[in-house]
Every structure is written in C-alpha cells, then in structure tokens.
Amino acid sequence: MANEVKSADTIFKEFKEHSIAEFFKKNRQMLGYSGMVRSLVTVVHELVTNGLDACEEANILPEIEVSVREAGENRYKVRVKDNGPGIPKKFIGKTLATMLAGTKFHRYVQQRGQQGIGAAGVTLFAQVTTGKPLLVESSTGKEPFTCKVAVDTAKNSAIITDYNDLLNQNFTGLMLEGEFADVKYENSEHGVYEYLKRTALSNPHAQIKFIDPTGKESVFMRAVNAMPEKSRATKPHPMGLSVNDLLEFSHVSQSRKLSSFFVDTYARVTSNKVNELKAIATSVDFEMQPKELDWPNAEELIKAIKQVKWISPDASSIIPIGRDQVQIAIKNILNPDFMSVVERRPRVFRGGVPFVIEAAVAYGGNAGYPSDNGASGTVLRFANRVPLLFDAGNCAITDAVRDIDWKRYNIDMDSQPVSVFVNISSVFVPYAGVGKEAVSKEDEIIDEIKLAVMEAARGVQGFIRGKEHVAFEANRYKATMRYVKQLSADLGDLTGADKQALEKELEAIVAKHYPKFTQAKADMAAETAEGKAAQKKKGKGDGEEDGEGEEGA
Helix, strand or coil: CCCCCCCHHHHHHHCCCCCHHHHHHHCHHHHCCCCHHHHHHHHHHHHHHHHHHHHHHCCCCCEEEEEEEEEECCEEEEEEEECCCCCCHHHHHHHHHCCCCCCCCCCCCCCCCCCCCHHHHHHHHHHHHHCCCEEEEEEECCCCEEEEEEEECCCCEEEEEEEEECCCCCCEEEEEEEEEECCCCCCCCCCHHHHHHHHHHHCCCCEEEEECCCCCEEEECCCCCCCCCCCCCCCCCCCCCCHHHHHHHHHCCCCCCHHHHHHHHCCCCCHHHHHHHHHHCCCCCCCCCHHHCCHHHHHHHHHHHHHCCCCCCCHHHCCCCCHHHHHHHHHHHCCCCEEEEEECCCEEEHHHEEEEEEEEEEECCCCCECCCCCCECEEEEEECCEEECCCHHHCHHHHHHHCCCHHHHCCCCCCCCEEEEEEEEECCCCECCCCCCCECCCHHHHHHHHHHHHHHHHHHHHHHHHHHHHHHHHHHHHHHHCCHHHHHHHHHHHHCCCHHHHHHHHHHHHHHHCHHHHHHHHHHHHHHHHHHHHHHHHHHHHHHHHHHHHHHC
16 A cells, blocks of 8 residues: 555665765766766866876876867767876776775875875766776886776776787876766866866976867976975874864874873974963863763863964975966966965864965956956966866855955956966865865865955055056156147247257156156067067078078978
C-alpha cells in the first residue's frame, strides 16, 4: 500500500557506501564544471596550475604550452605541456585519477593546489563527457613513457592502459591531452585566453604559449628571469584559532604537557607567552596532558589568546608575488599610464592561518575593460597567483572592492580605464567552494583587502589630480595664448619695438605661469623626438640588413 509504514530494517537495505569519485561524478559542478565556457577554463586551469607548481617545486623556470582544438560541436581537445620534473610511473595513477591523493593537502605550506582533486577531476570530466581517457606523456629525465589514464569511480582508483616507453627521447616534463564535450571556447573576459593572460600577469617568471582553436598563437613572454622564493612549511599562528581548532590540535599532540604543547605546535609561542596565558587563564591546568583538554578549558584558553599581544605570523611560509614583480608584470601586460602597488604585512584568519594581501591599481593604457563608454574598471582577482574568473559575486575580493568609495579617490569604475589587482597568498586559501573560484568572505580578509586597495588608490588619486591640473592649466594657457600675437603687435605699434621679440617674451611670461602644462608639453615633445629618432634608426637598420641580404643573394 502507498501509505504502508516501513521499518528501519527495510529502509536501511538501501544503505550503501560510495567513493568520493562517484560523488563528484554526479556533482561535477562542485569542481567548477558548470557552464560550457567555465568548464573549458577549469580544465586549462587545473592542468596549468599543476604544471606551474611542479616547475617551482623542482626550481625550474616554467615554460607552459597550451593548445585548444575543436573536435566537434561543443567538443574540444585540450593539450597542456610543461617542462617540469615529470611524474614517475608508479605515481601516475594516484596523481591523475585518484581523488584526494597528492603532495599538497597534508602540508602546511603555500601552494596553488590544496585538495588533491584538480587533476583527477580533469580525468573524470573527460571520461563522463566523452568516454575517453587522458593521454599522458611523462619523463623524469629517464625512462620516458606514454599511457592512457581513466578513473574507476567505484573504487576511486586509476585504470591505466597502453603503457609504452618513449624510446630515443630525452626530455623532462609532462604532457596531458584530453577530449572534452559540453564545453565551449569563446574570446571574453571569462575565456581561456583571458585566464592565461592573467596567469602571466601573476606569474611573471613563467612563459606561456597558447594556440587557440583558429590556430592563432599567442606568447606571454617571461618578464622576470628569476624563480620566486620557495615557501616553507610552518606552524599555525595562535591568533584566529577557534575552540574546535584548539581541541583538534591538542588531541593529536605528542607533547607531554599543555604548556609545551603550545610551544611545540604554534608559531610565535615562547615560554614567556605561555606564562602570559597562565596569568589570564587561571583555572586551566597547564601541567595536564594536551589530550585531556576539554571544551570549557579550551574556551578559556581562546579568550586568553585574544588578550595576549602576539608577534605577526612568520612570513617565510608565505611567498607573495612581490611588489617589484607585480609592477613589472602589470607594465608588461597592461602597460598603464600609472600604477600604485601595495603589499601588506602578514595577518591571520580563523584557525591561525597566516595570509598576505597584495593590491595594485593601474590607470590608463590597456587597463580596464572595453565598454560602450570606451573603458570601464575591472577587478583582477588572484589567490596564490591563480586567476579567479568566476563566482565574482560570491568572493571576498569583490565585496571588499565594491565597499570602497571610489569617487573619494577621483576614480570612476564605470567610465575610466582602471584595473584593480588583488592577490591573496596563504598556506590555506579559504575558498568558497571546491571549484576554487571565489575566496570565502572572512572578515579579516575583507578588511585587509580594503586597506590594501585604498592605499593603492591614494597613489593613483595623486596622479589623476595632477593630470586634471595639467588639463586645467592647458585650457587656461591656450586661452591666454590667443591674445599674445595681437598684444605683441599692438605693443610693437605703440613702442616701435620688434614685434617678434615681444611675442617671444610674452610667450615666456605665460609659460612661467603654467609650469605643469609647460613641463608636460616639453616631455611630450622629447618623447616624440625620441620615437622619431628610434624609428629612423630602425628604418636605416632595416635598409642596411636588406642590402646585405640582397648582396649575399
């Protein structure tokens, strides 16, 4: 009967345990595979970031090659090749086809990837949309090989076929190629080209070559010939810990006493700081074993931690892009008329996790995004050097930038060519979802982003005011100069003085009253002269080369 009451035994006959691969097979949108354009970008993103991480781990300047080829309606082949250390044979399956397996999740160190899902997610996405495995070529410098990799979703394990040695080939690196359906390539601010452009912007030490579906090749040249510093594993900072965090750390600790647990487990904690905690949390027994810590005592300790003045987190665990590198990269990619770059000191958010915010505001040049008004402001969001193109409305970076009163800085984000660059670097970026396209709206992070962006905006404000002042002087200068010729002629008639000499003297007097415009005019003339000289020299050089070529022929 329809309304028959079922027993628990009957209901639980359907109880089954599923692998995480099966879960993501049914919920691929959680990995970023939602929408055809976004899905294609996600594929490229996962493979490129893995290549960059691998190269940096091996201390190799990254050279990444990406190609996207049409393979049918809403169907594309994606090929990504890097010059990194490659993957050994025995780790291919775990790396490319096993969820939550990898070198990153368990380490308290800054990296682009965090969860050990990305590469396996790409393999799974190819499999569920086209039924085809991922083609792999790998070499660690010896025994290069090729194979095909798929995912056994029931077991969350790899299915590896077609192993072949690559004879007489000498290289190191990894090439991955897959065919994907339910995807779409388009040239937009959310497309593959824009993603790679922004990747080059936040990774000036990398060289990226891209071949689009039409065969057009674009190369984002390396702007910095030095590897970024390596981050090193570190301890969490006590500020930002929750009661649950403290309990989890204490219950797995090998320390014999609660007092030594704090020194052993957390950064910036010394015996003196422990004594300060003792003086505040008087009811807590610091001689107890950490495993004996309970919720009430942990609550009191967290309250005490918030009252102690702590040294800032150890910045060696976080390697931001760097102020100079950001300037070079923005100059290389956006070539703005002016930019202001800011790097904040390390801060912490929940769980005692340190983070650093870098921000820049670029004005003019190729900054901003084309619009009906000519150009409008755009926000370039990054986390650990990785561009975030989607889920902007759900991101802490977007919220922070929107909360700023831009008119206060003489900036109109709706009608001026402005790019706001924000990068968060951390050992653990709090993403708003598994797809890693938005930063969680933590209050500490939002506040830091706002402070950084406002500081950068003040630098641009001075430039804009100076530009406006020059424009104001230019109008007054031109208006005054209209009368100089007539006035010099009239004075010449009255006094008998040389009219041309009078005109030059009057022009000099007017110029002294408008120094900013006069200087800007002189600078422009100098730049024009330099440009003409360089062009003339280039033309002469080209002619000489042509002559030599003809003579050689």
